[in-house]
Amino acid sequence: MRVRLRQVAFARSGDKGDTANVGLIALTESVYPELVREVTPARVKEHFAGVCRGEVERFELPNLCALNFLLHGALGGGGTVSLMLDAQGKTFGAAILGMEIDVAGELVEGCARVLGGETTGRPGPAGPGK
């Protein structure tokens, strides 16, 4: 089914000079491969078309079920040079969650249970490995 990323992931963003970093974290371990397949550097570049002038790099962190994106040339020069309201890219993490992707329905339901607080989304206190 077609969903917005906010239904299956959450995120945090920051800055390094004129580059914004967006860390995208899967709500469940099982939905992570869907993010790897769907949220490509090209899709992210397209999503931030009005913002990111340079290339988009992607790094995979399967151990954390997370993807790290570097959006180059996205902060108006960065630091104190930038005239942007969000010169440190603080809102980029939330912004990526507006992207639409295709995800299997049952995986979306699993994420909904995490968002609803019914389960934790990772092997937790009640899960394996304790």
Added chain:
Amino acid sequence: MSEGRVVRVASGQGFWGDWQEAPKLQVRHGPIDYLMLDYLAEITMSIMQKQRARDPSAGYARDFVSLMVELAPELLARGVRVISNAGGVNPDACRDALAEDLGGIEMPRPLRIGVVRGDDLMSRMDELMQAGHELRNMDTGEPLAAVGDRVLSANAYLGMGPIVRALRQGADVVVTGRSTDTALTYAPLAHELGWAEDDWDRLAAGVVAGHINECGAQATGGNTLLDWEGVDLVAPGYPIIEASEDGSFVVTKHPDLGGRVTWATVTEQLVYEMGDPTRYVTPDCVADFSTIQLQDVGGDRVRIGGVRGDARPEQLKVSVAYRDGWKAVGTLTYAWPDALRKAGRADAVLRGRLERAGLAFDEIRTEYVGAGACAAGAAGAGSNAVLTDLPEVGLRIGVRSSDRSAVERFTREIAPLILAGPPTVTGFAGGRPRVQEVMAYWPALIDREVVESRVQVECLDI
């Protein structure tokens, strides 16, 4: 996870201006061994450098001194040692202020302050240039000579070495200048747990712990997107690292404080300001964040182990700040109906006036706050139907120029829009925008022995 000795390093400040109560709560609400206080960001050093240029006894985090005045007797009584980069661009002045302000305070025993010097390369700049250190920009490859005499500050990022030396000399409070944020956490771990300086895996684990600690409450529920309304942030517990000899550690917080420690809050902080996660470069090792094994064990405790690292680099990073022109940002608010169109019209009028005055700007940027100024707006989060009926829109116009007089003229062109501009405008109570000097940032590398041969650690008892 070994069941042996555990060393607890608590985070008390994530930046200069962070919540002043946090370090006090960390000391008073449960047992900790070390309190780390991070005051520095890239921009902070240039602000402090400006302050020192005006007053030779300034250029450090003054808040730190008043905090120590309040906490010092308790720190000694509880056996908590402090590591901080509050020294900024003037660690000696910070030490002197501590000595003066702590002088009249009754304490269980004398307080030993250790000061780390040698990160400041500004006074050595000519010598370094003549010796062939070009300090090329890591992004553009240009040698630093290109910005000539506009350089304001240059500081090498120091690692754990001098902090460990100060701790070995018995320092209760270690004050540094530009140490890495992460070293403030892993230096005491390496010192207490006897980690060798080439034990790359343990040091890398310490770097991960430092990355979690360095932004304060950002690891304990601050800024979390997941269930953000469910976190009690009135009096959040800042993170505490409980590290074991083998390098594994638990992230936690004091149980009777607010905030939250879960796999989600810790993972959010782990990916914050991340570059290539497999190459997190520090002065003491290169940490690989793709090796982190993270487990939420419940009760605000997250276990981390398995971290692998690589050998330390031969060069240290240098942060250079240089003067790069002037800027100013002006704001006005336009109200319904047609708020966005009115703001757009005002922007056109203002730009017309700037052009008519023949002013040269490197950049003029207009943003409509409430109508897509942040990245989400640019990425299409707000629908067009909503944008035509907004209750109000903030017009935010910024200019930048190497010509200060052009920027000053711009600051005088905002107010006239109140009477000689589009209707339904308000929000000019703040007065004329301030002209700010732009401090640009120049990242470079330098051979580590050039810096380390001059690093000094000095202790003083008060």
